[in-house]
Structures are given as C-alpha cells and as structure tokens.
Amino acid sequence: MSHAPASLSCSALSFDWPDGTPVFHDFHLAVGPGRTGLIGLNGSGKSTLLRIFAGELTPSGGQLSIAGSVGYLPQTVTLDTALRVDEALGIHAARAALHAVEAGEASEADFAAVGDDWDVEERALATLARLGLARIGLDRTVGELSGGECVLLRLAALLLARPDVLLLDEPTNNLDLRARRRLYAAVESWSGVLVLVSHDRELLERVDQIADLRDGEVRWYGGNFTHYEELLAAEQESAERMVRVAEADVQRQKRELSEAQVKLARRKRYGQKMNDSKREPKIVMGARKRAAQESAGKHRIMHAEKLAQAKERLDHAAEAVRDDDEIRIQLPATRVPAGRRVLTLRDLRLAHGATAAGEWELRGPERIALVGGNGSGKTTLLRTIAGELDAESGEALTHVPTRFLPQRLDLLDDDRSVVENVARFAPHATNNVIRARLAHFLFRGGRADRPAGTLSGGERFRAALAALLLAEPAPHLLMLDEPTNNLDLASVRQLTQALDSYEGALVVASHDVPFLESIGITRWLLLDGTLHPTTAEQVRNSLWHG
Template identity: 60%
Template sequence: MSFSIVVDHVSYGWPDGTKVLDGLDAAFPAGRTGLIGVNGSGKSTLLKIIAGELVPQSGSVSVSGVVGYLPQNVPLAAARTVSDLLEISGKRAALHAIESGDVAEEHFAAIGDDWDVEERARAELDRLGLDHIGLDRTVGTLSGGETIMVALVAQLLKRPDVLLLDEPTNNLDLDARERLYAAVSAWAGVLVVVSHDRTLLGLVDQVAELREGVVRMYGGNLADYEDQVAAEQEAALRTVRTAEGEVRRQQRELVEARIRIDRNIRAGKKAAANNKAPKIVANGLKRKAQVTAGKQRTLHLEKLEEARDRLSEAGQAVRDDAEIRIQLPGTEVPAGRTVLTLPLDPPPARTHAPAAHVGDAEQDAAHAGDAEQDAAPQAAAVLETLVIRGPERIALLGPNGSGKTTLLKRIVEHRAHVPVRYLPQRLDLLDDTLSVMDNVRALAPSAPVNEVRARLARFLFRGERVNQAVGTLSGGERFRATLAALLSAEPPPQLLLLDEPTNNLDMPSVRQLAQALSAYRGALIVACHDLPFLETIGITRRLRQDREAGLTES
C-alpha cells in the first residue's frame, strides 16, 4: 500500500516542557481517514505538523502533493473580508485593475493562470450553501458556522491533493452539515479529518486512533471501529479473568507449599530428637531440609510473579479512558418562578406582501437552505417577550447567522431574576496568559485552593496540570477548563446558557456532559445543532431564531 502522508518518529512538546507527541510513527493511505482520540491526545497538534503549521522538535513528515488545512479555530479579524479569508483579494484587485485599463505587468503576475478565480469562488460558496454571502462582506458579520464554511471554501480553492480538517462540523447548522457531508463523500483525494461527529465519521474509509502516543489503523468507518474495539475488549477481559484465576491458583499453591514445608521441618526436628543421631548428621539433614524448602519457596514465588506479570500485561490491553466527572452546583429553581423576562426586538419589516402559499420557514429555507425548517411550524407566532419560568430546558434552534449567539449575549447583558452564566461558542472567557487554577480562582475567589484542585481533578486537571497556561491547551482541554471555571463561579448559575457545547469534545466527554446537564436543576438554554445530544438532556421547550421571522415557539 502506498501512503500519502508518512510521519516518522515525530516528537513535539510545549515550551513549558509538556510532551504532546513522543517518537510518533504513522502513515495515512489514500481515501478518507477519521483521526480520533481523547481530548489532549495530540490530534490537532499532529494535523498542524502535517500541514506545516508546527515544526516537530525531532522526526520528519512527508506529504505527497498540495495540502489544504482547516484548523479547529479559524483565525478571525473582524475587519477582514470574505475575499481576504478566501485568500483571493490580491488576484481580484489585479483583475479589477486590468478591467479598468491598468495593464501593469504586476497585475498579470498576481493573477497567473487563475483568471476565473471570482467565478470559482462564487461557485464553491454557492455549492456549500453560502450563496447569500458576498465576497466583500466583512468577517465580523459572519456567524461561527458561516466562517468555518468560508474557510473550507478557501482550502478547496487551492485544489489540494491532501485535505486536513479539524472538527469541521463545529458550529454548523444541520443544512451546512449535510453540505459538508456531501463534500466529504465526493472528495477524491486524500482526507484526514479529526471529528467527534458520528455521521461524518460514518463516511470515512478507515479510522486512525491516536491513543497513548501511538496511532493504530482500523479498516472501515466509526461503526466498524467500535465493533473491532468491542471485540478486542471482550477478548482482553477474558484474558484478564484467566490471568486473575492463575494468580489466585499460584497464591493458593504458595500457601499450601509453605504449610507443607513447615510441617515437614517440624516433623524432621521431632524425628532427629527421637533418633538421637550424631549432631553432625542431624545438622546436615537440617541444612538439606532448609535448602529444599528454600528452593520450593523460590519456585512458587517465581510462578506467582510470572502470573502477576501476565495479569499486568493482560490488563494493559483493557481500556480505561479517563472521563470528566461534572458535578453541577445545587441550583434548583422552583417550578413557576420567573427566571427571565426579556423584551425582544420586532423582526425586520418585509419589503413584500406576505405570500399566502409560502410560510416564513419555507422562505427562510429557500434563502438559507436550512434543513432545520421542520422544527418550526409555518404558523408559529413570533414572540414579543421571552419569558422563562422554573427549571425549563430550552433548545435554541435556527440556521447559521440567524442570531442565536446574539440572543444569548442579550440575555447575559439583560438583568435576569437569577444568577446567569454563559458558555460562549468561541471559549474566550479565560485569560490565555493565566494558569487553569488562576482562571478558576478569578471566578471563585473565596474557594479554598484545595477545593479548587478537587473541582479541577473532576475535569482531568490533576497535579501540575492545574498550573498549565490556558493558551497552551488543546480545544477539548480548553473546553474542560472553561466549563470548570463556569460551574465554579460565585454565585453558582441558576440560568445556564450554552452555545454549541459539544464542540471540541470527544465522544466520552459529550456523554458525560449530557449526563451532568440531565441532573442540573436550574433553567437551561442550549443553542446546538447536535439533535441526538439535545434529546439526551431532556429538552422541554424548543425555540427557533430566524433571520426574518424573529424568535418563534416550535
């Protein structure tokens, strides 16, 4: 098999000495590969090294062809335009200059052979559902999902041979996800994608698992990988049970041997006393018995040690992945208590008469191609005031760019009737220059250090890890640190706002988060496109935010 990406004994660590990769070997074949692993295992770092964004401290990487790379966190500059993000502004400026009659040589050099760059950019944007976004629109006006899709178009315009995607479905609405799935399915080159999106991982040809510093390849998609791992774990547990039984047997035999040896020694002493044998003969027999007894003890101890070694080796094949243990504060809200009363802005006036045969949801879907349109009935009444009472669990739905994040920020800025905490989509609550510990203590200044350490341990920050600078954390680690700080805040939240909370989390952590939120007894608003996740946390009410229709009850 020929490999398009070869990673040869690569090592990489952060400036503080934290080792991320240590002598890693890996090879990625043609086709679509899903790269999975727990948060902090080094997946994003590996992609950055393959893309040339990071230089390994030792080892090498070889890649066949042009590389396109979509990072987990797209660099943002609000004043930049879509054209800048697509990296075509220089060519467009040269084209426009030539069209205006300026035939300077540098313009032709800037364009090269890419005379249809605007048409190709527009076609790719349209194909990925971004037909409503102009090339001169500023990045600051885009939603998180729109920014990711524009950044993906930028990579596709490079016509790469190898495409690297790091959590590409983060922040995408259902329609955008479907378009991304279609693009991945149609991809004919080499693709390596880091993701926890089960649907996306169902489209890959093989799964590469980065676990404990080693990459192991599994043929097939995520379901095939899970079947193989389940079979391996069942076999490993059987081996452990067999090894445990052998250890118990050797322990019994050792005890029995000791009893037998002690009995024989006592019998020998008694016989020697009764026989009145010469002292030199008696001492010789005693020494011989002691040597024999010592050899027998040594033999049984060696067998026991060998059995324990086999048990240890068998146990190493059994997975015991650490998972976050979230304990939310006791923030019960009585049923019927008013938590929030927020007057809403009226939706923008339409410039056309309402069409009797087309509902607002259908018009929005025609404009934005939103696959979530079935979540809102056509005749849904527009809310003039958002009122939340008791421990309601609200799902906030709607396409990218419809204003969900804006609404959550308005709630934070509004004077609610209970303490409010907000987990933003971009995870920018923490100070990158401070440690995890210092960030948590900034929100919980009265909490004792040992208590903060105990809280952080539940989020897998143990020992010296609590002193690691937030700026050096992976996406998943940053999420855990942000959530730890949020839930440790004083006073604890009785209204919790979460904006795309499953972004950057591995699958075990998503499950743990769902379990924790299911036990939360305060009011909850979750903006999320992960419908299976919403089902698991017991949503009691659905709201839909649309560009034109405003906020409606589903």
C-alpha cells in the same frame, strides 16, 4: 509520466513545545488515499500533527514525507476583514487578468496570470454555490461575512486550489446545520487524501477509517465512527475478560504459594522434632535437613516465579483496558423544584433585531435546546438574559441564580491557577473544599495548580464549567453557548456526565444535534428572526432537506 499517489507519512517523529513539553517521540504514521478521521483525547497532539504536516510547525527530529500538494483548514479561521472574496479565494490576480483579456487590454503578464484557467470565475462561483455561499459573490469584503461563512470561504479556497491532500481541523465549529450539511457533502465527494480532526459524529460517519491517537501511537480501525465504536467495544470486552482471567490466576498463585509455605513450615517443624528427639543418626539428619532446605528453596522460588508471571500477565491485560476518566459529581444545591419560575421573556427585541414576541417562560428543571442559523441571534439572546447586553425593547427576567458559559471561555483568568479561578466564584469555600470538589472534575493534585493559560481546550472548558457549577450561590439556571466546540469526544462525554449531575434549568445553544439529544432536552426552540417552538425531528429535517 506516472505520478506517485498522494500520501502523508512520518517516521521516528519528535516534537516538543518551546518550554520543553514533549508531544511526540519516535512517532510513526502513514496515511494513504481515502478519508481518515483522526480522533484522540484533548492534548494527544491531533492538531499539532496537522500543523506539522501543513508546514506550520517544525519537528525536532525524524522524517516527514508528503507526496502531493497540501491544503489545510485550521481550527480557528482568521481572515483580514478588508479582503475581497476573490482575494480570499486566491483568484483575484487571475480574475483581473481575465477581465483585461476580455476587454482587449491584455498584456503578456495577463495571459501568463490566466494560464489555462479560463473558467476560474465560473469555477469559483460554482464552488461558492456548492457551499451555500452563492449570495456573497466575488466582490464583497470578508468583513461582511459571518464566522461560519468565513470557514466555508476558506474551505472554498482549498477546493478551488485542488490540493492532493486536504487537512481539516474541527471544520464544523461555528457552522450552522445547513452549512454542516454542505460540508458533509464536500467531504463525501473528496477523492484524494483527507485527514480530519473532529468531535462531530455526523462528520465522522463519513470517513473510511478511524485513526485513534493515544499514548503517542496510532491504532487503525476500518470503517466509520459507528464501526469504530463497535470494534472498540468488542476489543474492550475481550480486554476486561482477560483481566478477570489474569486476576483469578494471580489469586490462585497466591493461594498455592501460601499453601506451599504452610507445607514447608510443617516439614521444618517435623525435622526439628526429629532432631530434638535424636531418633536418627546426626549425619542422616543433617543430610535430610540440607535436602529439605534445597527442596523448600526450589519450591518457594517456583511458586514466587509463577506469582510474578501471573502479575505480569495481569499488568499486560490491564494495559489493554482503557481507563478514560469520568466526571462523577453530586450537585444537590442546583436543584430546582418542578414548576418553579426560572426565566421570563416579555416582548423581547434583541440588539440585532431578532424577537421573542409575547411572553415566554421557563419553569422548573427544564432543558432547552436553542437552535438556529449562524447570525440568527442565539448568542445575543443568551448574553441579554445574562445581563451582558441591553435589549432594544421588552425584558428578560431571571428569577433564580444564573450563570452563563460563553464560547470564548473568557471567564477564566489565564494567570491564575484552576484552584484560584474557582475560588473567585466560591469565595467562602476553603481551599481544601475547592480541591476536593475539583478532583471530581478530574483536576487532582498538581493539575489543580496549573495556570488556566496552560490548559488544553478540553481542560479549559472543564475548569470553566467547574467554576460555574461550584459557584456560590449554586446556579439554578445554566446557559451554555456552543459548549462542544473544540472538545474531543472524551471531553464531550465528560460534559454530558457533568450535565447529568446538574439538577437546575438548562439552556444550550448548539448546532450539535447528537449532543443535544444526549443531554435530555425537554423543549426545542428555534430562533430565525423570531423565537418559536420546534422539534428534534424538524431540526434534523432542516439539516438534510433545508
């Protein structure tokens, strides 16, 4: 008996949030075999769509069709810390039954629990090893694992279940470079239907097609993300060329309409002159006047119609040109002179054991990339420098105004508006000044009055970054902890633009190597028990060969 190939589809799909905010209306999508990268702006509905297909959300209208079983890895993985690893993998019952069979103490229920899966334990250990989790075994508890290991454990459970359709939402968040490499390999080897939402360029290079969700519709681009960018650039160049042609046409039609009106005015003046001089019989002049008026009316209507058509062509051409907002700001107050001492670390031992032996200094507008594996102490180091944690020994001294943006973005008060949140950091700035500055961060008009708790992930990050960069006094040292987590590609570009305008010293902890390379890093530091210099090339080598 043949089975239909695995697939996902929806037609005339509608979905609204409980407060009435619409996400999808009359939405259509069909996804077949292969690896699909689903991209789009923050708030476009990517994660919502995955949750609908995973059965976590119920659409308000339309039809869903799912051929095959579905496995879903959400953006935020939460596991009960008391769970054993084999329970998290979903094999605890089968494993216990298998052990009972091996001990000669099996019941019929045990044989039923094992079924045909006699190698379940070997498959589980092999899957863990494939994802770099061989050391954790099957008997430890989830509470002993790092956040990145929990993500990989959830993925291991999905791979063991062997679903026909795999849905991954920002799977590389919180994964260090080696863990990302293993996830890339798992994605590359996937043979069923796979839909992944991600801002990770390295991961998007491994898909077969890109689905671009924009304005409630999906446009398909064959190939990986690089191919998508090339096609989109050519498409936008053509669209912009069509806009220029349409603009020229509108100007020409305006000119012709103006010239026609001048000619008609001249004819009218000539007719009036003939009428005043009474050189022709009254009946002839009346007939001439009526004919002239009819001709003038037709002429005017023809040119007006041509102008309206030209404007319509211009509007149509302009719709094809993407106008993704960009952050354009000037932050001269953040400028740090070259050579000025910004940060000093002396024989620092962190709360969880990592060290920065000897003396480390950051001077001038340096841009430091802080890299290292999950649990190596990067966040602990940043929090220690920010004064949120005490060091076990040694000292971390900041010599300039310093601001720290944590992963959790918890510096915003959810009940206050964006304007009110920024005002907390700049108490001497007037409301008008704050609004003018926020407009450069794309919070214009009513957007600046929205409560922080209603913002999307990208908007919340932008608001938090604005609060820090517009703070009084202006930060001369800015520290960011995994800033690209949960940001779509457009938001990552906006973050890069904002950091281009920042003129102070920068320390960024991140696993996102392409992002780090895009912001002009001047020094790379690796924390792996101790702090020491590294290079972008060495980081990439550790990603692929470590």
